[in-house]
Amino acid sequence: MPSQDEILKAKILVVDDSPDNVDLMLEILRDAGYTNVTATMRPAQVCPLHREHCYDLILLDLQMPELNGFQVMKGLKEIEHGGYLPVLALTAQPSFKIAALEAGARDFISKPFDLMEVHKRIHNMLEVRLLYKELAQYSKQQQELALHDPLTGLPNRRLLEDRIEHTLQQSARSRGKSAILYLDLDGFKAINDSYGHGYGDEILKMVAARLVGASRKEDTVARIGGDEFVIVLGNLAGKGDAREPAAKLIEVISEPYFINDLTLRLSTSIGIAIYPDDASTVDSLLGAADTALYEAKRAGKNRFCCIPHEVIAAQSQVNMQKNNIPSIA
The missing domain is CATH 3.30.70.270 (Reverse transcriptase/Diguanylate cyclase domain)
Structure with missing residues (x-):
């Protein structure tokens, strides 16, 4: 299982078109001890940023101009190629919750924020995401071992x-x-x-x-x-x-x-x-x-x-x- 230190060092991206919401979420995360947190108010930048940084968690507002959260998730799916989509949807619309899960989000947080709920859902999602990455790395290592000589590292x-x-x-x-x-x-x-x-x-x-x-x-x-x-x-x-x-x-x-x-x-x-x-x-x-x-x-x-x-x-x-x-x- 990932350690608490690994969870607090996880890479997190906050995506919201409201400066007040971004500032609030950044404050919540930093007060909780998360040390690798960034934010953008431009949804079109989410996919390029994820390609570059491979975030462990993306806190994604669903209602934004230009691109909404559902459109952003569609692009993220193409990057993850069937992997674990690390999206925690942020929404004030109860009707959007199920739609967000169906679109690929792993969980959601309702607006206005409940502080206890925010902390728990973020922690749980990061724990699962980091565990998923550990298992994927282990699977890759096992595959490498199956195809290479363990002594020399050459193909077998x-x-x-x-x-x-x-x-x-x-x-x-x-x-x-x-x-x-x-x-x-x-x-x-x-x-x-x-x-x-x-x-x-x-x-x-x-x-x-x-x-x-x-x-x-x-x-x-x-x-x-x-x-x-x-x-x-x-x-x-x-x-x-x-x-x-x-x-x-x-x-x-x-x-x-x-x-x-x-x-x-x-x-x-x-x-x-x-x-x-x-x-x-x-x-x-x-x-x-x-x-x-x-x-x-x-x-x-x-x-x-x-x-x-x-x-x-x-x-x-x-x-x-x-x-x-x-x-x-």
Whole structure:
């Protein structure tokens, strides 16, 4: 629950076309200890102000010239996008109370003001509004955790597959190519075994930072488990455009790692798969890059390798047999 201090620091906007009513409400709020209170007598300014300041509570008079409170609430709904509309309607017309609630106001205060009622309704609304914001932030954090690796902060496999799909769609539209670089760290197990998982975790975080620093802004760098990383490259002309980034990544990963009083070294092996040359779907492209990674490991590690064409042909043959498609000699 929000604390009393958080409630008193909440952002409040008073909207009324009467200077006397504005002054009275400001005095009530400040006497109650609210410290972040502003006011406007121009209803057309409410939506721009809310976009800029994201108020926790808007005390809104319903009867105003130019724009009435109902019109203002319509604009506020577009800003909140289905969220909690923080409007407490102010009205001297009993018939407006239900209409205000139907228009999106969370509560109302009758004019002339009853001081006890004003204090209670404002406090209750702010408590609910701040709690709503806490829950929304928690939900956002949970969503981030579901899509990102908790150690490195990089996209995890779930988000990676979505990013690959998006990149393939863009390549298909532009008739271009894209690439998957599948990385596995050489010698990482030895560091974990010799110095413990704490050092291993530090290495992984440093590797993640180096990969991001060596990649383009539009590329996706993901960790998919253990010491395996994947980089998605879009907007390529051919395999040559993937080889240079791969060589650069091998270079930056091979630089020494300084952790406490130790200097540690490791290298990386990289498998490269090109869309649409090597595969045309997310799963098959990842599989092709994994096969190329195996070839790089088998060839001596600390290098990159593109999937051999004979391997692609063999995989195509297996896929055709699975689907009962005859091969052409």
